[in-house]
Amino acid sequence: MNRLFFRFFILVMLSITAATFVIYFAISRLFGDPLEDIARRQAAAQIFVLEQYVDRASADEWLTRLNKVREVSEANFEIVPLAAARAALPPASLAAFERGELVVLPAERAFYRRVDLKGERYVGSDEEAILALDLPIDIGLALKMEAVRYVIVALALLIPIALWSRSHWKGLQQLSAVADDFGSGNLAARARMRPNDSIYPLAERINAMAGRIEALLEAQRNLLHSVSHEVRTPIARLEFALELLRDAARDPALEKRIAGMEGDLRELNGLVNELLGMTKLDSRPQLDLETVDVKPMLEGLAAALAPAPARLELDLPGNLPAVQADRRLLARALDNLLRNAQKYSDGHVAVSARAAGRQLSVLVEDNGPGIPEAERERIFEPFYRIDRSRDRATGGFGLGLSIVQKAVALHGGSVTIGTSKLGGASFTVVIPVEAGTVSGRG
Known part of the structure; x- marks a missing residue:
């Protein structure tokens, strides 16, 4: 019984895990990588400084502001050739990078962005990219957040399932105990359940089946016991009659036939004794x-x-x-x-x-x-x-x-x-x- 619910628990956990991965890939496909979104939020300060402070400078002050940010920021800002940036980025991010969007790489704790699409910052800026390294991105924290979400979802599903299964488990345990008692010879064993119990209909059918089996076995036992006792009376009369006949017989052939008949009676009497013994054993007697x-x-x-x-x-x-x-x-x-x-x-x-x-x-x-x-x-x-x-x-x-x-x-x-x-x-x-x-x- 415990194996049944253990397998059910494993199935639920595997289903939740599979659903988590399906949801993750579906969201990634439709709305972008959730981890990248978390990393972008963690690096929001550096992104804000770049977009709201450095980029708002005029062409002759842009590099000056960038250098000031380099001096005070814990992150490392570098200008790299466009070819190097393209080689470092994953293929899925190249299109966004070419459009001038900021591309975050959570695993490397870095982001890339083109300096300029048209060379307006300074001469040749359209052939260069900004690389920010050592960003305050913690993938472990992001994974812990995902794990917490998974645990919350799992608990939200498992607790109601556990409460629902508990009533089934208790009912099945009771049915199992009834089956063991019935199999050990206690034909009066029955499942006692309330009508609102989840497996009450099954218990009623098992009780009905047990009642029919008990009635059939009891009828068979009573019939066998009654027939065995009833046969004893004519056997006793035949033995008495054969004894009288043997005393009156003088013909050797008749005596031989009487001896054969007595042997048949002994055999019949032995059969009755065996049947009575079987009846007692079938009734599961209390052992002395x-x-x-x-x-x-x-x-x-x-x-x-x-x-x-x-x-x-x-x-x-x-x-x-x-x-x-x-x-x-x-x-x-x-x-x-x-x-x-x-x-x-x-x-x-x-x-x-x-x-x-x-x-x-x-x-x-x-x-x-x-x-x-x-x-x-x-x-x-x-x-x-x-x-x-x-x-x-x-x-x-x-x-x-x-x-x-x-x-x-x-x-x-x-x-x-x-x-x-x-x-x-x-x-x-x-x-x-x-x-x-x-x-x-x-």
């Missing part, structure tokens, strides 16, 4: 934070894998820091990762953990078929499965990794997928050590 030692947690989860991989490597240093986390939720996420690696591996799973700064990273690798790079973004989507090796034949519903990502995100961490050095997939979980960095608030 406590100090958790990750090393024994990973060792216990690895030991509980069934069936255990043929080769299970644990690289867990003894100096791993404890983390502030929800023990149950963190264990659920890490357990899902381990079981996912065990399920799709070819008998080799490796688990390692490292501390870097104020973060703890856990790496889970397998030697299975891996995850194509094009599928890695979608693998965390609920119910998404990769064809061929990672399908329902391996079990699961495509919710495990989604639960991992949501649980880790609630702790302020992240999950990334890569290629394992074992040849399969690798999952890296990074979570902050300190409780202050946890983002899972209710």
Whole structure:
């Protein structure tokens, strides 16, 4: 947000600067150089003496008065050949000089003027020019005056623009805070603005959009929660009926079919549990934070894998820091990762953990078929499965990794997928050590 207004400020300053140069060149073109006008005013005393005292003398007294001025003036008055004066003047000033006008050179602190156009001052005066040097001309002062004008114009524009922008900036800051709260799971976050605020119409549209999103998500959550609970009742009845049927059955073929039906019921019951877990995570629960030692947690989860991989490597240093986390939720996420690696591996799973700064990273690798790079973004989507090796034949519903990502995100961490050095997939979980960095608030 600050970058937006900084760029706007830079644009205004550049526009003012460009306008200043355009105005300067336009005035110079139409009315003459403003610096020359300032210099002419600064040398007004010397010009006055020349025009009102020396030039008013008769032909036989003109040089006498000029010499008197030379004696008392701090400026140096000289008579130079006309050719030398023409060579020293810029081409743009030659026409005025030839007309007998006084030409001021601010940078040289001097002015030129022809002595006479017709030789009336004295014989040959029409071939000579007056050069005045060391005039009291201060270009620095002139530039400071121009700078003051620029600053005044800039302030006259920037102050109203700043006051006008301030209300926009405050409103956009409020909208940004609302967007952050809404994105962190606070679906009730809304922008509170007065109708006369500059961005009130935008805030109203954002509030309306947030209301619709909240209603849709709430309806989806309620539907999922209600369906999951409603399905539990017929599942329980079917389990009871199958148990009675198994007690009455004597045919081995029927018993085998009953066992298959019980497996389907267990799968359906597992799906309901996963859906309820997803619903709880989507509602951004308040984390029950406590100090958790990750090393024994990973060792216990690895030991509980069934069936255990043929080769299970644990690289867990003894100096791993404890983390502030929800023990149950963190264990659920890490357990899902381990079981996912065990399920799709070819008998080799490796688990390692490292501390870097104020973060703890856990790496889970397998030697299975891996995850194509094009599928890695979608693998965390609920119910998404990769064809061929990672399908329902391996079990699961495509919710495990989604639960991992949501649980880790609630702790302020992240999950990334890569290629394992074992040849399969690798999952890296990074979570902050300190409780202050946890983002899972209710």
